[in-house]
Amino acid sequence: MRRKSKHSMPTRYTLMILTGLCLMVMFVSFTLNLSGGPLNSIAGYIFIPMQNGINEVGTWFVNRAEDLKTMRDVMQENKELQTQVDKLTQDLSTIKLEQYELNNLRELMELDQKYPSYDKVAARVIGNDGGNWFNTFLIDKGENDGIEKDMNVIAGSGLVGIVIDTGPNYAKVRSIIDDASNVSGMALSSADRCIVNGNLASMNKEQVIQFSDLKCEDDSVKAGEQLVTSHISDKYLEGILIGYVSTINRDPNNLTYSGTVTPAVDFQHLQEVLVILDKKTIQKD
Amino acid sequence: MRRKITVFIIIAVCFLLQSTLFQALAFASISPNLLIAVTSAFGFMRGRKEGMWIGFFSGLLLDIFYGNVIGFYALVYAYIGYVNGFFRKMFFPDDIKLPLILIATSDFSYNILVYVFLFFLRGRFQFDYYLVHIMLPELVYTILVTIVLYFVILKINQRLEAIEKRRASKFG
Numbered sequence: 001m002r003r004k005s006k007h008s009m010p011t012r013y014t015l016m017i018l019t020g021l022c023l024m025v026m027f028v029s030f031t032l033n034l035s036g037g038p039l040n041s042i043a044g045y046i047f048i049p050m051q052n053g054i055n056e057v058g059t060w061f062v063n064r065a066e067d068l069k070t071m072r073d074v075m076q077e078n079k080e081l082q083t084q085v086d087k088l089t090q091d092l093s094t095i096k097l098e099q100y101e102l103n104n105l106r107e108l109m110e111l112d113q114k115y116p117s118y119d120k121v122a123a124r125v126i127g128n129d130g131g132n133w134f135n136t137f138l139i140d141k142g143e144n145d146g147i148e149k150d151m152n153v154i155a156g157s158g159l160v161g162i163v164i165d166t167g168p169n170y171a172k173v174r175s176i177i178d179d180a181s182n183v184s185g186m187a188l189s190s191a192d193r194c195i196v197n198g199n200l201a202s203m204n205k206e207q208v209i210q211f212s213d214l215k216c217e218d219d220s221v222k223a224g225e226q227l228v229t230s231h232i233s234d235k236y237l238e239g240i241l242i243g244y245v246s247t248i249n250r251d252p253n254n255l256t257y258s259g260t261v262t263p264a265v266d267f268q269h270l271q272e273v274l275v276i277l278d279k280k281t282i283q284k285d
Numbered sequence: 286m287r288r289k290i291t292v293f294i295i296i297a298v299c300f301l302l303q304s305t306l307f308q309a310l311a312f313a314s315i316s317p318n319l320l321i322a323v324t325s326a327f328g329f330m331r332g333r334k335e336g337m338w339i340g341f342f343s344g345l346l347l348d349i350f351y352g353n354v355i356g357f358y359a360l361v362y363a364y365i366g367y368v369n370g371f372f373r374k375m376f377f378p379d380d381i382k383l384p385l386i387l388i389a390t391s392d393f394s395y396n397i398l399v400y401v402f403l404f405f406l407r408g409r410f411q412f413d414y415y416l417v418h419i420m421l422p423e424l425v426y427t428i429l430v431t432i433v434l435y436f437v438i439l440k441i442n443q444r445l446e447a448i449e450k451r452r453a454s455k456f457g
Binding site for chain 1: 297300301302303304305306308309313314315316318320333334337341345346347349350351353354355356357359360363364367370396399400403404407409411414415418419422423
């Protein structure tokens with residue numbers, strides 16, 4: 001070992017070379033907006049099948065666990081129902097609540113049909129960002145299934161995010177709650193535009209993201225207003241539901257409003273998403 | 286060669302676990318950072334060079350799948366592995382204090398670097414919030430997982446070293 005290390009390069013030089021290499025690649029991929037290219041393909045073919053496998057095993061376990069859990073729940077409920085008649089009344093009110101929710105959802109669905117129906121492809125979420133800082137995830141469809149960069153991703157009727165990178169058999173999606181995400185949105189009733197930006201802190205605290213620069217008539221936008229993607233965005237298709245305004249405040253400049261939005265999608269339990277295959281085409285000069 | 290394949294498998298397994306299983310096991314949407322533990326452990330067990338390369342490839346993997354620019358995580362991880370390599374002389378397999386302290390410090394400095402470069406520079410200045418809600422929980426969770434993971438890596442490394450020694454004596 002000694003003899004060998006005499007001839008090989010000292011580690012600190014290797015470190016310097018690596019540093020230079022990394023900085024160069026960072027600069028190039030940042031300025032030219034390039035992605036991994038061949039690296040994406042190689043890594044994709046090695047790791048995505050494994051991730052898929054783990055996911056399938058995981059889903060199987062979760063399903064079994066849920067089966068057991070629901071069985072236990074049902075047995076307990078059965079006992080409780082036999083002993084407590086009151087419980088029935090409670091159930092009735094729950095059903096009423098669900099009916100109300102169903103009506104709401106039906107309304108939402110009608111709303112969804114108003115917009116042109118796009119070509120969509122369903123994909124499964126197979127991996128989340130390894131760290132805790134960002135909110136990007138991988139889906140199991142990629143270039144081979146016709147997915148390209150900048151395609152919009154939705155789940156149910158709400159916007160999930162946008163494809164930021166693709167490999168042959170996977171695609172990377174940045175969700176709208178990611179700290180670095182910005183979406184141009186508008187209030188549905190008045191078409192006043194604003195910027196919706198993800199925020200790690202507020203998302204962790206109370207499951208909301210933020211919007212800013214909303215120009216509208218005095219207090220015309222209230223809490224509960226629906227925010228959809230705007231017509232001026234160059235990447236997001238128009239009219240996809242982002243979420244509902246939960247708080248709104250006038251900015252110190254007295255001209256614009258800002259506040260928080262509750263996203264329409266439950267990002268905690270995101271399993272399947274739809275990728276819209278139509279891209280917004282904007283003529284660029 | 287045997288070592289390279291083993292290390293590759295360790296990195297792959299940790300990466301996959303980190304992005305699938307531990308995301309599902311996250312407490313309060315915080316998950317542990319296994320790759321930091323691996324990088325740091327190989328750094329102080331095997332020295333600067335191996336630490337650096339293992340860090341580099343772990344980071345590259347994260348860059349390809351989850352990074353915004355290629356190279357950022359690779360660089361950060363490579364430096365963490367390299368710096369950990371300086372502690373090789375102080376490392377004894379039976380002592381768990383030093384590994385825990387080193388891995389904890391690595392995880393913390395990694396998070397500080399990520400905060401400074403990816404958050405602070407974008408105008409997110411509430412350092413105290415991120416410290417309390419992201420960095421410290423991740424630190425605690427990582428240490429808890431590390432206690433198990435470290436012994437696995439240690440055993441694998443010891444076995445590899447034993448095999449290498451036997452081979453060296455056979456040929457030498």
